[in-house]
Amino acid sequence: MEKKNCLILALDVTDRENALRIANEVSEYVDSIKVGYPLVLGEGLGIVKELAELAPVIADFKVADIPNTDRLICEHVFNAGADAIITHGFTGRDSLDSCVKVAEEYDRDVYVVTEMSHPGGVEFFRPVAETIAQMAADAGATGVVAPATRPERVRDIRKIIGDDLHIISPGVGAQGGSAADVINAGADWVIVGRSIYNSNSPADAAMKICNEMKC
Numbered sequence: 001m002e003k004k005n006c007l008i009l010a011l012d013v014t015d016r017e018n019a020l021r022i023a024n025e026v027s028e029y030v031d032s033i034k035v036g037y038p039l040v041l042g043e044g045l046g047i048v049k050e051l052a053e054l055a056p057v058i059a060d061f062k063v064a065d066i067p068n069t070d071r072l073i074c075e076h077v078f079n080a081g082a083d084a085i086i087t088h089g090f091t092g093r094d095s096l097d098s099c100v101k102v103a104e105e106y107d108r109d110v111y112v113v114t115e116m117s118h119p120g121g122v123e124f125f126r127p128v129a130e131t132i133a134q135m136a137a138d139a140g141a142t143g144v145v146a147p148a149t150r151p152e153r154v155r156d157i158r159k160i161i162g163d164d165l166h167i168i169s170p171g172v173g174a175q176g177g178s179a180a181d182v183i184n185a186g187a188d189w190v191i192v193g194r195s196i197y198n199s200n201s202p203a204d205a206a207m208k209i210c211n212e213m214k215c
């Protein structure tokens with residue numbers, strides 16, 4: 001993903017019409033559009049191809065299965081036109097290797113969740129976040145997902161992965177995180193959903209976040 005605005009839109013609306021309207025309005029401010037279960041379960045995987053005409057699509061399916069099932073999921077998602085996939089890491093190195101291998105075959109990206117941004121994200125993820133981050137680096141993933149609600153954790157995870165891997169960071173706005181703070185802590189991109197798609201003017205909301213970050 002090319003870094004221009006350091007902003008990824010989390011497009012968690014559930015219908016095609018709203019999705020395309022919002023994506024069109026904000027496309028000049030975002031480097032990528034993250035699509036996950038809410039929209040794909042609402043409209044089908046075909047929405048990925050439509051959105052990919054506006055910006056590269058990150059498929060957020062938090063893939064977490066055995067290597068063979070992960071492979072099948074990644075193949076479907078890349079064939080549908082996604083530029084990147086998000087996987088979990090707690091399923092282990094063989095599962096992650098399977099996703100990275102498919103991504104290499106398709107020349108696409110893989111991001112691995114380290115620690116989640118919501119309050120419950122500290123319960124099970126906190127003790128293993130660094131280990132998952134190290135595994136993502138060792139496996140040749142493109143980057144990791146780390147919480148904008150805890151910039152200090154982004155700093156910790158950056159120390160583990162060094163400068164070669166990217167950090168994409170959700171939790172800005174609706175979850176209380178600050179875009180500028182987490183970029184200063186070492187994130188490459190922020191992932192923002194509700195603060196943009198629930199705004200009366202998604203374009204203005206996206207522009208404001210870009211201005212805050214001065215990326």
Ligand code: O7M
Pocket residue numbers: 010011012036060062086113115116117118121145147170171172173174175191192193194195
């Ligand atoms: O800005 P929001 O809170 O409306 O949306 C944040 C998006 O990021 C939403 O799509 C979440 O599913 C996602 N997300 C988190 O909020 N926290 C995480 O720890 C991880 C993700 C995510 O994108 O995982 C890949």
